[in-house]
Amino acid sequence: MPHSRWQTGSDQGLTEPEAVSEVLHEIRLAMELAAAVCNRRTELGLTQAELADRAGPTQAKISRIEGSDAVPTLPLLTKLARALDASLHITIDADDARVSFTPHTSAA
Secondary structure (H helix, E strand, O other), rough: OOHHHOOOOOOOOOOOOOOHHHHHHHHHHHHHHHHHHHHHHOOOOHHHHHHHHHHHHOOHHHHHHHOOOOOOOOHHHHHHHHHHEEEEEEEOOOOOOOEEEOOOOOOO
């Protein structure tokens, strides 16, 4: 069949399989975490290497986290939050996931 006649699943009236939907949800969560780490790091004016020095993993690991290619363990998330001088908040609902860092306030 020529490619001009190919149809996607949605063109054929098929719905997204549950497994694909679950994978997409996991990817979105990884992307939320990646954005939160990158945003907080840049707010502090840190390079990936400087964050790695503070938190313990390699700069390459920080790069993979910020690129959504790696999801850190809970112990590493704890180290990242400390290194970023912030509290980590992860909210997971049925259809939504949000990740954010809340900076610690410094006593004056």
